[in-house]
Amino acid sequence: MYKIVQINAGVCAADGFFADGISAGLKPDGAKDMAFVYSDTLCEIASVFTTNKMAAAPIHHFKAKGTFQTNFVLINSKNANAITGDVGVQDINEILATLPQEAINPVMSSTGVIGVRLPKEKIIAGAKHFDFSQKNPHNAAKAIMTTDTFSKEIALRVELADGKSFTLGAMAKGAGMINPAMATMLCFMTTDADVKAQEMQSILNRVTRTTFNAASVDGDTSTNDTVMLLANAKSGAYDATAFEEALHAIMHFLAREMVRDGEGATKLVTYEVTGAKNDTEAEIAAKALSDSLLVKTALYGEDPNWGRIASTIGASGVACAQEKLTISFEDVCVYEQGSIYFDAQQEAKASQIMQRDAFSILCDLGQGNGKFTAFGCDLGHEYVKINADYRT
């Protein structure tokens, strides 16, 4: 038996973790653009990175270290240090070499424009203003934002039956290039649970599939996607089931927050696919829906155009047939196994549901027991505006 309680303090919530965000002049408007996460003792690490073959320099730098422990992550926004070649990795080494000796095996993470070298001097100068004794999770969460319109933070405390407890804290950024195969999303999680890297990594892999990898804004997979989980064991407590449940709650919350903040998004839509031949086919169909431009624009138009939903499932390649398919908007069934339910009344009901900020579309394929839930958002004029003018 255990209890999971939501607490404050974001990425600093767990014992021994510190974080802050400052302005180093990378963003033109004096906004915060550099953050650190620091633990006063060394941490076990679990991580998931982008599958993009043009992975950014920080990811090459991290992976080249092999198996290691660290207590320090330096993060900058505005510049992704991606497709910058060997000099990108050299820049990281030079920057990290200037940090105080308290930072052991430090790593770096970046997000922003691709293909431009890091403003190294500004970052080195900025890092000199870090105060490792600060617990300012909000500042850190704000500093890692790019096109995000709000910062994303959460912390949970797990209270075990024996009176012991451990805590998980997290911050994330991401509002575009959020894709079924990970996202330009950065997510830093900290915990004082007493868990080893290998076990933590298996749990992180499982939870990633149904949270970050089930979220889509635009179907693109960035060069910089990073999820990092640091555990310093300070609580002396751990329970595998409780840990996985709390981690899932944190990552599910953050994934939905990222989709809700999707560039130009006005709605958070959950696609619950059931009755697929197997879970893999359910995942393919659910992600096809959350990625379809025609579905996304219909959502934006608040048009319960179930024909596009059926067509998208048909185009995804999974086993399906019109006479076995059922489609509902929440509890309003708009198509059932070959019957076209659509009449003015049903349309009006479904349209009303679509006016909500968040709702579910349920598709049963009638083929088997496979199921998967993906989440995505609509695509409106703001998406075009944000992405057409991103670099200017």
Place this chain on the structure above:
Amino acid sequence: MYKIVQINAGVCAADGFFADGISAGLKPDGAKDMAFVYSDTLCEIASVFTTNKMAAAPIHHFKAKGTFQTNFVLINSKNANAITGDVGVQDINEILATLPQEAINPVMSSTGVIGVRLPKEKIIAGAKHFDFSQKNPHNAAKAIMTTDTFSKEIALRVELADGKSFTLGAMAKGAGMINPAMATMLCFMTTDADVKAQEMQSILNRVTRTTFNAASVDGDTSTNDTVMLLANAKSGAYDATAFEEALHAIMHFLAREMVRDGEGATKLVTYEVTGAKNDTEAEIAAKALSDSLLVKTALYGEDPNWGRIASTIGASGVACAQEKLTISFEDVCVYEQGSIYFDAQQEAKASQIMQRDAFSILCDLGQGNGKFTAFGCDLGHEYVKINADYRT
């Protein structure tokens, strides 16, 4: 030796073919919405249909006929007769049964809204106004349009060395749901060449890969995609090489016209991928570029953001590496094998190229000899507008 000459008369250009378009009241504004293509003798048929598993009723109707010859195609716009189940096929049979006996083994093709039964009575009444002796290809091409802003027609005459000649004519519609795996595009082609169905089918399959299947507007594959080629042999002439070249020219022209008319598109962009590990990987990379929302919105913003191009290639899963990649906008190289060329001058030059209505982006992966050329368009505010409000 042969000569290929462009001529007028679209889908009626070949000997013995007739076509017209009328208004049957399916479109609310009295615009033309029904067309026919008729040959006064029976034709060999080659065809390519959507791979969508929710294929529309006209496709089920066609395929159920097995091997056959026909001389008549009835086409309507505004209603796709898709996901309408068995009654959708029954409706087709009832409609076709009312045609004059000159129409032998007639087939039907539809485009428009999914999931609504055909307005059968209107279509039957409309078909009674068809005059099979008419050669009004423009009317036919206009009648099959949905969100198209212009009609698409072309005809070519092939003059052989022995003084004989044959002709190919075509019309097409399509401006959205145009996808690497075919499109809501309908394309009807006619020829008086003396060619048998089986040979014509192999040629059509080959040409489809590098024309319609290389074109993308939004990455969606519709329920109704149809390419039909009818040959009535009336010229008594045929040359396989010349026929394939002319067919390629016709389908390449129509595919580019469809992309140029892409919903809300302002630019036609050609993605020439070379140096891939093999042709299949080149095709994957080229189509990933033409489908990427981030690339499409950068094009709309006339921002030579080569980082997004590199990232999209990296995310596509093909063999690639930043130190072997080269990216050019026409003759302006913006990234070469790990060197970041980008400076204000190059950026200005590339931006100028992007202001054109049509231009090429060349990506050499430096991995092998694979190559493929895809074409796509930008994505702007009009796309969202058209698709958010499509049914209203």
